[in-house]
Structure formats: structure tokens, C-alpha cells
Amino acid sequence: MRWLYGLLPGPPAVRVALIVLIGLVVLVLLGLLFEWAGQFLDTGGTVALISFRT
């Protein structure tokens, strides 16, 4: 976190705001990644001609 704070430009308030923004983006990306990877655990069990993992 300190490393990232040091890399960011601008006054402290801007840096903190940027860190919060980056954190939110990372959380959203992680959520999307987990949802995608979750398809390997459980798709919902439906059957279809075109199916995930086939």
C-alpha cells in the first residue's frame, strides 16, 4: 500500500482517492474473475447443446 502510495502523483488527498478507486476496480475485477472461475465448480446444473466445460 505504501509502495503504491509512493508511486501515485499529486497531493495526499488525491493519492488516497486514487488508492480507493484502484481498490474498487480491483474488487470488481476479482468479482468477475471469481464468477468466471466459479463456472468450473458449478454452472447451475442445466443441460444444453452448447455447454460450459465441453
Added chain:
Amino acid sequence: MVTVGALLVAFFAYQLVFTNVLGARSQKAAEPALQQRYATIETVVADTIPVTPPTTVTMPEGTSTTTQVVEAVRYTEPTPEAGTPFGEIEIPSIGLDKVLFEGVDVGTLKKGPGHMPWTPLPGQPGNAVISGHRTTYGAPFFDLDKLENGDQIIVTTALGKSVYEVSRTVIVAPTDVWVTEEMQGAWLTLTTCNPKYSARERLIVQASLVEGPNFLYVETQRQRGLQGAS
């Protein structure tokens, strides 16, 4: 290494804890809409067929009258809107009791077991198909592999209660759509991922109607089919 470990822990926590919290919340939130459907939906007589010979039916407990039935009636209910709750599924032998939703798209199955819209509604003649998550989003079908032939599956819709009895369990590929095909009689097909924590295969449980508002109609139709064949 630490980052990869933390990501894996976060992933499993998300899938096996967080999604189950979301699933439970969706189930609870669906109750008022379901009760409203039960209260407002009117069932319709879709078809009648003569019962030959006329059958005597004893009325439910508390009344001593018997009625001679000369016509078997098929009742229907309006098709639910996509993504909305329309019934409940209970499987006493594995302690399952969930609200059913219309549709098998990703978003709907996150709320609970979903009915395939291109198959008949539960309680109707044909093959009604319901899919559900095995390990995530409330894991409604977690213990589906523990069902044995003869176990009861009770589906309640605006029509009333339809009771099915399990008659076979098979494991198929995710693309084996034949399990959803039309069948003689009235069937309920449950589909879920198999094995647990994998989407490699599908566990299929098929059960036949043994009691319900349309049972006499289905049975009469079956007997007529047998007579026609002989």
C-alpha cells in the same frame, strides 16, 4: 506464493460462503411474490377426457362422501414471467425446501432452482425439467445423489401440490439434452452438476407423478394409450 494462496482462499470463500448468503437472501426475498401469485392466479381447465369406467374417488379426510368421477380434468396455470418465483420444491428425505423460479439463465439460477421454460410446468403432463446449483448459490441440490427410488418430491404451484416418486438416477454429459425430451405420463426431471465441486457431468433424477390435481388425467390418458396400443 502468498498472493496466490490469498486469492485461492478468497475465491473459495466467495463461492462457498458469499454466494450461499446471496442465495439464501434471494429465497427469502421471493416469498412475498410467491404468496401473491398463489393468491391471485386462477387455474384454468385446459382439457377433459372421459374416465371409462367411471371411477369412485374418496374425498379427503374429514368428509365421508365419495364421488363418482366420469371426467378427468387437466388444470393449467398461466406461465410465470422469466425470473419470477412460481412454486416450491420439497424433498423430505434430504431436507430440501426451496422456492422455484422460472428460467435457467445464470441470473435466475443464482436465486434458486429454475424451471426450463420450454418444458411443461411441474404438475402438468410431459417432462418438467428443473435445474439447480450443487455447491454454490444456496446449493439447493447438494444432496441430490442421496435420493433413492421411491423417495418423494413435492412440488407446490398455484395448482396445488403434485407429488412425484423418484424412479431413476443417471449421470450424463452436460450436452445430453435428451433428458429434457417429452415423455409419456407426467415426469419431473431434476438436473445438477456432478460430481460435487465440478461441472464436468450432470446428475439427473427423474420422478413420476403419483398424486396431484392432474394425476387422474395423466393416469386416464396412460390407460387410454395402453388400450389403444393393444
